[in-house]
Amino acid sequence: xxxxxxxxxxxxxxxxxxxxxxxxxxxxxxxxxxxxxxxxxxxxxxxxxxxxxxxxxxxxxxxxxxxxxxxxxxxxxxxxxxxxxxxxxxxxxxxxxxxxxxxxxxxxxxxxxxxxxxxxxxxxxxxxxxxxxxxxxxxxxxxxxxxxxxxxxxxxxxxxxxxxxxxxxxxxxxxxxxxxxxxxxxxxxxxxxxxxxxxxxxxxxxxxxxxxxxxxxxxxxxxxxxxxxxxxxxxxxxxxxxxxxxxxxxxxxxxxxxxxxxxxxxxxxxxxxxxxx
Amino acid sequence: xxxxxxxxxxxxxxxxxxxxxxxxxxxxxxxxxxxxxxxxxxxxxxxxxxxxxxxxxxxxxxxxxxxxxxxxxxxxxxxxxxxxxxxxxxxxxxxxxxxxxxxxxxxxxxxxxxxxxxxxxxxxxxxxxxxxxxxxxxxxxxxxxxxxxxxxxxxxxxxxxxxxxxxxxxxxxxxxxxxxxxxxxxxxxxxxxxxxxxxxxxxxxxxxxxxxxxxxxxxxxxxxxxxxxxxxxxxxxxxxxxxxxxxxxxxxxxxxxxxxxxxxxxxxxxxxxxxxxxxxxxxxxxxxxxxxxxxxxxxxxxxxxxxxxxxxxxxxxxxxxxxxxxxxxxxxxxxxxxxxxxxx
Numbered sequence: 001x002x003x004x005x006x007x008x009x010x011x012x013x014x015x016x017x018x019x020x021x022x023x024x025x026x027x028x029x030x031x032x033x034x035x036x037x038x039x040x041x042x043x044x045x046x047x048x049x050x051x052x053x054x055x056x057x058x059x060x061x062x063x064x065x066x067x068x069x070x071x072x073x074x075x076x077x078x079x080x081x082x083x084x085x086x087x088x089x090x091x092x093x094x095x096x097x098x099x100x101x102x103x104x105x106x107x108x109x110x111x112x113x114x115x116x117x118x119x120x121x122x123x124x125x126x127x128x129x130x131x132x133x134x135x136x137x138x139x140x141x142x143x144x145x146x147x148x149x150x151x152x153x154x155x156x157x158x159x160x161x162x163x164x165x166x167x168x169x170x171x172x173x174x175x176x177x178x179x180x181x182x183x184x185x186x187x188x189x190x191x192x193x194x195x196x197x198x199x200x201x202x203x204x205x206x207x208x209x210x211x212x213x214x215x216x217x218x219x220x221x222x223x224x225x226x227x228x229x230x231x232x233x234x235x236x237x238x239x240x241x242x243x244x245x246x247x248x249x250x251x252x253x254x255x256x257x258x259x260x261x262x263x264x265x266x267x268x269x270x271x272x273x274x275x276x277x
Numbered sequence: 278x279x280x281x282x283x284x285x286x287x288x289x290x291x292x293x294x295x296x297x298x299x300x301x302x303x304x305x306x307x308x309x310x311x312x313x314x315x316x317x318x319x320x321x322x323x324x325x326x327x328x329x330x331x332x333x334x335x336x337x338x339x340x341x342x343x344x345x346x347x348x349x350x351x352x353x354x355x356x357x358x359x360x361x362x363x364x365x366x367x368x369x370x371x372x373x374x375x376x377x378x379x380x381x382x383x384x385x386x387x388x389x390x391x392x393x394x395x396x397x398x399x400x401x402x403x404x405x406x407x408x409x410x411x412x413x414x415x416x417x418x419x420x421x422x423x424x425x426x427x428x429x430x431x432x433x434x435x436x437x438x439x440x441x442x443x444x445x446x447x448x449x450x451x452x453x454x455x456x457x458x459x460x461x462x463x464x465x466x467x468x469x470x471x472x473x474x475x476x477x478x479x480x481x482x483x484x485x486x487x488x489x490x491x492x493x494x495x496x497x498x499x500x501x502x503x504x505x506x507x508x509x510x511x512x513x514x515x516x517x518x519x520x521x522x523x524x525x526x527x528x529x530x531x532x533x534x535x536x537x538x539x540x541x542x543x544x545x546x547x548x549x550x551x552x553x554x555x556x557x558x559x560x561x562x563x564x565x566x567x568x569x570x571x572x573x574x575x576x577x578x579x580x581x582x583x584x585x586x587x588x589x590x591x592x593x594x595x596x597x598x599x600x601x602x603x604x605x606x607x608x609x610x611x612x613x614x615x616x617x618x619x620x621x
Contacts, residue, residue, distance in 0.1 A: 002421045012406070100402035104396070107473075109388045276371035
């Protein structure tokens with residue numbers, strides 16, 4: 001009840017954030033665009049049309065064009081979703097720590113770790129609601145207009161939500177230690193940059209030095225931090241094979257990230273529990 | 278009927294307890310009733326200044342206080358005296374460096390304790406996107422109250438603090454005084470046994486202050502303990518049963534308003550002739566303070582019996598008394614003297 005109360009409140013606060021309202025509006029425009037644009041020409045059900053004009057055959061060179069559009073939509077949208085997400089909810093942890101707010105929360109019969117967890121899950125749920133709105137909307141448009149009921153596309157949204165929940169552990173630690181929304185956003189974006197370097201470490205970081213210890217440190221960092229880039233890349237691979245990047249889906253980044261996220265939330269909770277306000 | 282027999286040797290509220298028998302269900306109620314609402318032993322808090330320095334500041338120094346159940350207890354002190362820190366330690370918003378405390382018999386930080394307390398912080402912030410009613414629902418949910426009970430209580434409390442007509446208005450449109458009233462309702466949402474109020478009348482107009490004072494008296498009559506932090510001395514004087522004065526992190530005085538106000542009895546005596554030097558020296562050696570201005574003698578007495586000695590001495594010296602008035606020392610006067618180190 002208490003945890004649910006805090007979760008519900010944070011969710012309400014998150015979805016009212018201006019950034020997420022803007023994201024919601026953009027998502028609506030994209031859904032409506034595809035809703036009006038996509039279809040089949042009346043004389044050729046195997047052809048996909050855009051605004052009534054033939055665009056491409058549904059099956060081409062062994063690839064499903066609708067599926068490829070979905071993969072492209074997914075890959076290009078998740079970056080913005082994560083970015084909007086960070087800007088939208090990164091302030092939820094520092095705002096909780098403001099004088100007058102934290103005093104009230106702390107005086108209630110909730111464990112400090114419960115407050116932090118409810119806050120983190122509430123923020124993630126706020127992002128998830130927006131994200132599901134976009135994915136379900138697109139999924140319905142492709143299903144209704146093209147007859148493509150792509151369940152893998154729909155399920156890929158769960159992986160993106162999971163990736164965001166992992167990223168929020170970084171946001172939470174940054175927010176708790178800096179108590180500033182701005183710094184929290186900045187540190188999280190820096191982390192995203194580092195995470196993408198770690199993900200492609202073989203192409204860049206390993207080439208900087210042949211030292212084995214250096215390689216081990218880089219590998220260690222890669223495994224003990226949430227693998228955001230790996231998870232986001234893999235979340236689009238579940239939709240189908242991208243002919244431009246034919247790599248198979250793997251669950252490993254999600255498994256590793258689960259551990260590292262638990263570790264980061266553990267650290268954040270420990271810091272939060274011993275802190276004077 | 279099973280009776281429990283106790284042999285207790287000791288004192289409770291000045292009454293020697295030796296033997297009593299009591300029915301089992303009542304023992305808990307009895308023990309609860311004789312328990313202090315707040316008991317602190319040498320509670321100390323040191324804060325580190327800055328993140329990277331080792332410099333510490335002593336916010337509270339060995340504060341030992343007892344607050345009885347059902348009383349309104351006022352904690353007074355200048356800015357930075359440690360009043361808010363004291364409350365924060367009791368509510369586990371900050372942790373003590375040393376010392377111990379119990380509130381309603383619970384150790385600090387226990388969930389069961391937080392279920393029994395209400396708190397109005399000094400600079401409280403309420404979610405601007407919620408209306409008054411939803412704000413109370415939110416904080417009530419954090420207290421774990423069932424939804425139906427919560428809705429009824431929220432409506433009753435808004436009515437009690439005079440905000441029932443504003444229940445559907447977002448709190449961002451509220452004035453400071455209205456937010457204080459809402460804060461008070463929030464502090465009462467879980468029907469607490471003890472209520473901590475940090476500057477409850479801050480920003481409230483005189484009529485609102487009177488209403489809040491009346492409400493606090495009402496809560497006291499319901500048996501609730503009220504712990505009040507305030508810098509408005511006249512307000513504390515008007516409603517508190519007992520007060521403590523905190524300065525630089527240390528308790529320098531505890532007592533009832535009467536006890537504190539009667540610490541020093543000051544009389545201004547108009548004499549018919551100039552006071553002889555030897556008599557002035559005699560008064561100065563035996564009384565806390567003697568001020569002579571022309572034929573006006575102002576004496577500060579430890580107790581009223583000393584007044585007779587002063588009068589006798591004056592008459593023995595053949596000095597007639599033309600007039601005499603007792604000068605009232607307000608809590609404010611006493612507080613200022615005490616904080617400045619003038620009073621002992």
